[in-house]
Amino acid sequence: xxxxxxxxxxxxxxxxxxxxxxxxxxxxxxxxxxxxxxxxxxxxxxxxxxxxxxxxxxxxxxxxxxxxxxxxxxxxxxxxxxxxxxxxxxxxxxxxxxxxxxxxxxxxxxxxxxxxxxxxxxxxxxxxxxxxxxxxxxxxxxxxxxxxxxxxxxxxxxxxxxxxxxxxxxxxxxxxxxxxxxxxxxxxxxxxxxxxxxxxxxxxxxxxxxxxxxxxxxxxxxxxxxxxxxxxxxxxxxxxxxxxxxxxxxxxxxxxxxxxxxxxx
Amino acid sequence: xxxxxxxxxxxxxxxxxxxxxxxxxxxxxxxxxxxxxxxxxxxxxxxxxxxxxxxxxxxxxxxxxxxxxxxxxxxxxxxxxxxxxxxxxxxxxxxxxxxxxxxxxxxxxxxxxxxxxxxxxxxxxxxxxxxxxxxxxxxxxxxxxxxxxxxxxxxxxxxxxxxxxxxxxxxxxxxxxxxxxxxxxxxxxxxxxxxxxxxxxxxxxxxxxxxxxxxxxxxxxxxxxxxxxxxxxxxxxxxxxxxxxxxxxxxxxxxxxxxxxxxxxxxxxxxxxxxxxxxxxxxxxxxxxxxxxxxxxxxxxxxxxxxxxxxxxxxxxxxx
Ligand SMILES: Nc1ncnc2c1ncn2[C@@H]1O[C@H](COP(=O)(O)OP(=O)(O)O)[C@@H](O)[C@H]1O
Ligand SMILES: [Mg+2]
Numbered sequence: 001x002x003x004x005x006x007x008x009x010x011x012x013x014x015x016x017x018x019x020x021x022x023x024x025x026x027x028x029x030x031x032x033x034x035x036x037x038x039x040x041x042x043x044x045x046x047x048x049x050x051x052x053x054x055x056x057x058x059x060x061x062x063x064x065x066x067x068x069x070x071x072x073x074x075x076x077x078x079x080x081x082x083x084x085x086x087x088x089x090x091x092x093x094x095x096x097x098x099x100x101x102x103x104x105x106x107x108x109x110x111x112x113x114x115x116x117x118x119x120x121x122x123x124x125x126x127x128x129x130x131x132x133x134x135x136x137x138x139x140x141x142x143x144x145x146x147x148x149x150x151x152x153x154x155x156x157x158x159x160x161x162x163x164x165x166x167x168x169x170x171x172x173x174x175x176x177x178x179x180x181x182x183x184x185x186x187x188x189x190x191x192x193x194x195x196x197x198x199x200x201x202x203x204x205x206x207x208x209x210x211x212x213x214x215x216x217x218x219x220x221x222x223x224x225x226x227x228x229x230x231x232x233x234x235x236x237x238x239x240x241x242x243x244x245x246x247x248x249x250x251x252x253x254x255x256x257x258x259x260x261x262x263x264x265x
Numbered sequence: 266x267x268x269x270x271x272x273x274x275x276x277x278x279x280x281x282x283x284x285x286x287x288x289x290x291x292x293x294x295x296x297x298x299x300x301x302x303x304x305x306x307x308x309x310x311x312x313x314x315x316x317x318x319x320x321x322x323x324x325x326x327x328x329x330x331x332x333x334x335x336x337x338x339x340x341x342x343x344x345x346x347x348x349x350x351x352x353x354x355x356x357x358x359x360x361x362x363x364x365x366x367x368x369x370x371x372x373x374x375x376x377x378x379x380x381x382x383x384x385x386x387x388x389x390x391x392x393x394x395x396x397x398x399x400x401x402x403x404x405x406x407x408x409x410x411x412x413x414x415x416x417x418x419x420x421x422x423x424x425x426x427x428x429x430x431x432x433x434x435x436x437x438x439x440x441x442x443x444x445x446x447x448x449x450x451x452x453x454x455x456x457x458x459x460x461x462x463x464x465x466x467x468x469x470x471x472x473x474x475x476x477x478x479x480x481x482x483x484x485x486x487x488x489x490x491x492x493x494x495x496x497x498x499x500x501x502x503x504x505x506x507x508x509x510x511x512x513x514x515x516x517x518x519x520x521x522x523x524x525x526x527x528x529x530x531x532x533x534x535x536x537x538x539x540x541x542x543x544x545x546x547x548x549x550x551x552x553x554x555x556x557x558x559x560x561x562x563x564x565x566x567x568x569x570x571x572x573x574x575x576x577x578x579x580x581x582x583x584x585x
Contacts, residue, residue, distance in 0.1 A: 001385075002383055002385075005379065005382045005383060006383075009368065009379055012368075012370065012371075013368060013370060079366050080362065080366050081368060082324075083322075083324050083360075083362045084360065084362055084365065084380070084427065085380075085383065086323065086324050087322045087324065087355070087358065087360040087362075088355060088380060088383040088384060089354075089384060090383055264325045264326060265325065
């Protein structure tokens with residue numbers, strides 16, 4: 001119950017943060033103007049809009065997630081409100097879970113706003129380029145919503161990992177850098193797999209293999225092909241992907257809690 | 266009844282990231298505060314007061330030693346011990362942090378609602394508690410303003426208000442009057458007296474001595490992490506220097522006589538000399554010596570050593 005109190009408070013604080021608002025506005029600007037980019041390649045308008053918007057939601061969603069999750073506890077340590085809060089009858093685990101909930105609410109709000117604009121743009125496009133979209137808009141909308149949901153699953157993991165790293169740091173810089181790094185590596189896991197198979201030495205191959213085995217494979221959450229082909233079928237299944245994400249997120253949270261449990265504040 | 270606070274052999278060493286630099290902020294501290302007592306925890310800046318308080322509250326973990334609150338062990342330095350835990354215990358504690366800071370995007374009332382909920386107070390009860398504490402600290406008039414527009418004194422009051430939300434038995438106040446104007450100081454002091462009247466235990470940490478002096482039953486003076494004076498205020502001061510006699514032109518011979526009687530003689534630059542008496546009842550003997558040597562008495566006043574005198578003397582003795 002106290003987690004919810006902490007979470008709502010963290011959410012109220014986060015949505016006021018200028019960095020996050022700037023990221024959201026920037027993302028909205030790109031999504032909103034994506035239709036103008038299509039003049040570069042006539043005939044592929046819908047495909048380009050989908051491509052641009054998906055990568056935009058993914059990228060800015062990532063920035064929002066790592067900034068939102070990574071800055072919460074360093075921020076509260078910096079302004080010392082954490083002392084007052086920890087003096088109250090609540091356990092540190094409650095506090096950690098509450099802050100994570102707050103970050104999730106912030107991320108969900110941002111993803112929701114971006115998704116709505118994305119859908120609006122797609123809807124307008126479907127009116128304009130009927131010949132390019134053979135399937136009804138309802139199918140496109142369904143696939144888009146699935147794609148957005150999976151982007152959020154990825155951010156669930158990413159924010160938990162950035163959150164864990166933030167326990168080691170007095171500022172948001174380290175968790176943000178770590179988050180961006182994990183995002184890039186997590187999206188390159190398939191390349192790592194390739195790399196390990198073609199590595200110059202046995203040893204290098206093993207090292208790289210360990211990496212891709214422990215890292216979350218974010219390409220699973222990136223429904224680019226399905227989106228472009230209006231194909232709602234996800235081979236791994238949404239439930240499985242959710243469990244996959246939840247396990248990673250739970251692991252991140254656990255590490256975060258272990259680091260925070262006995263930390264001097 | 267167990268003491269409200271028991272601190273036993275508490276030490277805290279801060280280490281930098283790689284353990285290269287070490288600061289021992291609290292060094293083998295032992296003290297007790299009984300229930301209903303007002304304890305003044307005094308010391309110069311950097312003495313280790315805030316560190317001690319944070320350990321008491323489980324915000325910091327001690328390097329060694331332990332703390333008990335109301336007879337229950339509260340903090341432990343073992344890595345496997347449960348985290349600070351005992352919520353029920355914490356509901357009995359109100360804490361005013363040093364230079365309190367709140368979520369700036371909230372109003373005073375919202376700040377109190379947030380902390381009130383963390384105490385598990387809800388609904389109509391919460392509303393009532395909020396208006397009670399706002400009245401107690403005299404902040405009803407500004408309760409709906411954003412905290413970011415509050416002055417230092419107003420923050421301090423909201424800080425006190427949030428500490429009082431659960432009507433706690435023990436209040437831990439870290440520098441409650443620092444940086445306030447004289448009127449605000451007076452009001453906070455009166456509030457502390459009121460709380461004392463209500464039977465609360467107060468642990469007041471300060472270097473503003475004249476204020477503490479007026480409210481405390483017991484004091485502990487800490488310097489560089491070590492407790493160097495500890496006891497009832499009345500026992501610590503007044504033992505010495507009961508009367509101060511100011512005289513003009515004191516002869517060496519008379520001075521020797523006085524010193525033989527354990528008086529302390531201080532010659533000041535103004536040409537006047539202060540004679541300090543150890544105990545009041547010898548006053549006529551001293552006056553007799555002064556009279557027989559025809560020493561002119563300029564002023565004579567019974568003098569109680571102030572806490573400030575005690576503090577400065579103790580800290581100086583420590584340095585010497
Ligand atoms: N987080 C910290 N890391 C390292 N040293 C610290 C830290 N906090 C306080 N100190 C040092 O510990 C000593 C005691 O500080 P503190 O308890 O804040 O004193 P006080 O409250 O009596 O002014 C000081 O020398 C201070 O510099
Ligand atoms: Mg202090």
